[in-house]
Amino acid sequence: MPAEHDDRIDDEVLRRVVAELRRPVRLDPAVDQRALAEIRAEAAGWPASPSGHRWGAWLAGGAIAAGLLLAVLPASGPEQPAIGGSPAVDASATAEGRPIYLRLEAPASSRVAVVGDFNDWDPAATPLRPSGDDRTWVVELRLKPGRYHYTFLIDGRRWARDPSEPAAAESDFGAPVSVLTVS
Amino acid sequence: MLARLLLLTLSLLPAVAAAQDSRLTERLDDATAASVQQVVDSARRTGLPTEPLVQKALEGSTLGASGERIVAAVEALHGQLGRARDALGSSASEAELTTAAGALRAGLPPTALRRLQSFRSGRPLVVPMAVLTDLVAEGVPPEQATQSVLDLAREGRPDDEFVALRRQVQVQRRGGTGKPAGRPALRPAADPPVDR
Numbered sequence: 001m002p003a004e005h006d007d008r009i010d011d012e013v014l015r016r017v018v019a020e021l022r023r024p025v026r027l028d029p030a031v032d033q034r035a036l037a038e039i040r041a042e043a044a045g046w047p048a049s050p051s052g053h054r055w056g057a058w059l060a061g062g063a064i065a066a067g068l069l070l071a072v073l074p075a076s077g078p079e080q081p082a083i084g085g086s087p088a089v090d091a092s093a094t095a096e097g098r099p100i101y102l103r104l105e106a107p108a109s110s111r112v113a114v115v116g117d118f119n120d121w122d123p124a125a126t127p128l129r130p131s132g133d134d135r136t137w138v139v140e141l142r143l144k145p146g147r148y149h150y151t152f153l154i155d156g157r158r159w160a161r162d163p164s165e166p167a168a169a170e171s172d173f174g175a176p177v178s179v180l181t182v183s
Numbered sequence: 184m185l186a187r188l189l190l191l192t193l194s195l196l197p198a199v200a201a202a203q204d205s206r207l208t209e210r211l212d213d214a215t216a217a218s219v220q221q222v223v224d225s226a227r228r229t230g231l232p233t234e235p236l237v238q239k240a241l242e243g244s245t246l247g248a249s250g251e252r253i254v255a256a257v258e259a260l261h262g263q264l265g266r267a268r269d270a271l272g273s274s275a276s277e278a279e280l281t282t283a284a285g286a287l288r289a290g291l292p293p294t295a296l297r298r299l300q301s302f303r304s305g306r307p308l309v310v311p312m313a314v315l316t317d318l319v320a321e322g323v324p325p326e327q328a329t330q331s332v333l334d335l336a337r338e339g340r341p342d343d344e345f346v347a348l349r350r351q352v353q354v355q356r357r358g359g360t361g362k363p364a365g366r367p368a369l370r371p372a373a374d375p376p377v378d379r
Contacts, residue, residue: 115242115245117235117242120238121238121242121244121245121246122241122245123245144278145278145307145309146278146281146282146309147278147281149238159246166317166320166349166353167320168285169288169289169319169320170285170289172239172248172252172256173242173243173246173247173248173252173256174246174248175246177242179316179317181282181309181310181313181314181317183307183342
């Protein structure tokens with residue numbers, strides 16, 4: 001192993017490793033649990049962040065851990081509930097928060113965005129992407145535990161609340177708003 | 184002397200920066216931003232969370248509300264956060280205070296929140312309070328919703344069971360099938376809280 005690493009080379013190696021590890025692998029649930037327990041135990045001994053260019057071992061360990069986590073996560077999709085919508089495996093929650101999937105059926109729309117307490121209500125911050133069936137728009141968020149108000153903006157001019165989550169009991173500004181709880 | 188002055192200025196900079204939220208000045212007109220900032224500053228001085236107030240103002244801005252309406256909404260939320268802290272105490276997290284503020288606004292009594300807190304004994308309150316609020320928003324009478332959630336809390340049930348209760352009520356209210364086997368159900372309001 002060379003003493004000096006080139007960041008570009010590391011990035012490329014990392015990209016390939018992660019791409020390979022991202023390939024879905026279905027494991028027995030018992031194996032999932034054991035793997036997670038080992039990952040948690042190992043993680044307790046890891047440094048907060050590798051420093052400088054001497055990060056080959058940490059990189060490999062991190063990539064393997066990431067691959068295992070991706071492998072053991074339940075199949076994710078828009079159907080995943082938001083409130084308490086905790087994936088079956090808690091390890092999916094990271095410092096950035098828990099993965100939350102929002103979707104909206106908005107056929108014949110050209111663009112859909114979500115605005116809410118998680119993105120400063122910025123219509124440009126979080127666009128949804130079409131799912132491929134010409135009707136449904138989806139987006140994945142990372143949210144920390146809490147309660148969030150949000151709504152969708154369709155074609156930049158029409159508000160639509162998320163029918164799969166409760167309507168906000170309060171509506172200060174007249175627009176339809178949903179409320180999402182993340183545990 | 185010059186060095187001391189420089190140090191003093193540098194030490195004051197974070198305080199000045201903390202007192203002004205650029206999101207407000209960028210998204211609101213000057214008068215509205217100033218009024219909202221006053222409420223935010225007041226919340227900060229008294230130890231209440233400020234981010235929910237900023238988000239409320241930004242919500243109003245994005246949804247096209249008037250400055251007057253935005254300020255009124257932010258002031259109302261400030262009051263609700265204060266009442267939420269009165270109910271839950273100063274150790275409550277920002278997420279708990281925000282959720283409790285929503286519960287109070289939905290018409291739930293502070294007693295219900297305090298009882299919930301006592302039954303949870305140190306465990307996070309966000310999900311039970313949110314479910315309680317959502318049940319009321321779904322049209323469940325507050326006393327019955329409170330009793331059902333308190334019963335789950337008293338029995339030490341995990342968050343998932345609170346969520347299951349909410350989903351079950353949603354399904355029933357929307358004409359779905361009855362209670363799935365093994366799932367919690369709404370309970371009669373046997374001992375409703377009295378104060379509001």
